[in-house]
């Protein structure tokens with residue numbers, strides 16, 4: 393459980409690609425434990441749903457965005473999304489296979 397007592401608008405937002413399993417998921421979990429809201433990217437919506445359900449147990453907001461980071465149109469749409477109420481992204485990690 394996060395020990396960050398700040399409100400959602402104050403929390404840092406981390407973007408993690410390849411986040412539905414493996415290294416990306418482990419990184420996302422570590423960030424959630426440290427109080428980051430998360431935007432997760434992977435191709436499989438089902439995989440993202442499972443990761444989101446797990447990570448939300450840490451008390452942070454999690455948004456899953458299905459996209460293939462290797463397809464320019466999908467990657468561009470994903471990377472320009474904004475988190476409602478946030479000043480912007482604070483972290484980026486590319487861990488997809």
Ligand SMILES: NC(=O)c1ccc[n+]([C@@H]2O[C@H](COP(=O)([O-])OP(=O)(O)OC[C@H]3O[C@@H](n4cnc5c(N)ncnc54)[C@H](OP(=O)(O)O)[C@@H]3O)[C@@H](O)[C@H]2O)c1
Pocket residue numbers: 409410411412413414415416433434435436437439459460461462487488489
């Ligand atoms: N595991 C190791 O021992 C090891 C060692 C050294 C280096 N690495 C490297 O570290 C990286 C991650 O390894 P891992 O073991 O964590 O892999 P993994 O368990 O297969 O997880 C890969 C993640 O990336 C997502 N992904 C794959 N292709 C994607 C794409 N085109 N766009 C968006 N998301 C994509 C996958 O979800 P979807 O399939 O749903 O897209 C999944 O969430 C790989 O590049 C691997 O070569 C791994």
